[in-house]
Amino acid sequence: MSLTAADVAEILKLLESSSFDTLDLEIGATKLSLRRGGAGPVPGAAPAASRTTGAAPAPRAGAAAPAPPTSPPAALRGDEVTAPLLGTFYRAPKPGAPPFVEVGSRVEPDTVIAIIEVMKLMNTVRAGRAGRVTEILVDDGALVEYGQPLLRLAAP
């Protein structure tokens, strides 16, 4: 998977219209770091850390901190469905069973797309919106981090 110039332009537009100052995107071996205001990339950034943080800008003291939901559904970012928690990613309800979704599958917001296991607890991950799966980004049984893109959806 590689980014075209058009992709980058599209991403730049997204950053421009957002409230974020920086965007780090990592897709496979491709890394993209964008900074508002022309600041260069963070020197010495470890690959594992150079990715979209999703953190809101720090509010002024005294203002209520934006409270993320405690048990969020699969977060949506761009066309990606991201991991709502850290754990082991499973594409099927049990070994040998057919996967919840495949490339090409139609999903509705409440369609279960995967299981993330944390300390023997199985957490179902739902698509969060309707669409068609265009790419599955994580291998079965891999460790996924909070916020890590799991799969990509196209408009239904």
Place this chain on the structure above:
Amino acid sequence: MISRVFIANRGEIALRILRTCRRLGLGTVLGASSADLDSLPARLADRTLCIGGPRSSDSYLNVAAVVHAAKASGCDAVHPGYGFLSERAVLARAVEEAGLTFIGPTAEQIDAVGDKLKAREAAIAADVPVVPGGAIDDAPAAMALARRIGAPLLVKAVGGGGGRGMKRVERLEDLPTSLELAAAEAGAAFGDARVYLERYVARGRHVEVQVLGDGEGAVIHLGERDCSVQRRYQKLIEETPAPHLPAALRDGLQEAAVRFARSLRYRGAGTVEFLLDADRGEFYFLEMNARIQVEHPVTEAVTGIDLVERQIAIASGLGLSLRQADLPLHGHAIECRINAEDPAADFRPSPGTITRADWPAGEGIRVDTHVQAGARVPPFYDSLVAKIIAHGPDRAAALARLERALAATRLEGIATNLAFQASLLDDPAFAAGGVDTGWLARRQGT
């Protein structure tokens, strides 16, 4: 043996642990919240895993995420730092159950000292003096006990710390109201509404003793620290040795701390806190902190010992490899905590982006910090941004070095207590040494 350490913390202590691991040739994996992925420790760790969202309860307090991330990333040990999960027996237990090593005391020891009433009983059993006071069952019993202790007294949370859930009672008729308030605050903050009573010592100093135990009953101490400069029970300046202590009192404190830790067969680094009654020349056990302390660098300065390295060695089963007699203490060390808070606005936290950060350097100066120019101080966590530590052959030399170090420090973009700390160092009472825990409040006129 330990070969890869999972660091379950953030900020300066995460970086400090990481540096020792690196020096020892150990791999590092940091568990960070999504708000900290740009932080210096996240960039320097061999690997950083995002364990959850910005709020501590979603990330740094998430036992399942921490243990899962540690195991899945091939770590064989977990260092909890201070705060967050460091004194939660549930983490120590979960780490061990996952087949990993917890760099810290046993879950049972954390439980034993985490409950202040149990700790108090353990102190009494170890022949360590405690403040007159005790547990209360109901309001009439509380009043009866309060009459025996005498006013003023303190209502404290059994599961508490950092001053939360603590109320001072000046007149006994105010006791019922204070009990209710303290219980409600304790219930909200710690999920445990139990409170107890204690004599309020008018002129007390906070003096604590650093100990190391091998878990088999051998315990040594690494001297004491005086942490009496406090604002609302939050320590601001710490130093070692404690100024102007008669030798017998100092020995008594150190021996009591060792006796207490030995009675628990304590494993790892811990701190036994005492209230020193300056007027009576007596000391009382307050509590034991079963973790590395924020202020541990002053002890490292005068002992030359890396406490995190000792923690890892003990967790690896290597024991103490130090004898009390091999531990001469050299000189004097003082630490200032630099917080992102605004003294002009009642010390309100001041999160934001640091635009300039110049740190001091030079002989005897150490700076423990995770921030550089461009660093963000997120609003979700405590406000500590740096610790500046000065070491010198004596207290006057250490103080002069620390004053110069603070004067050379520049922090812009956020409000900090830097100038306020400099004014405290410059105060004749502090320079004289041996202020009590009420000094700062009286100085501020609050």
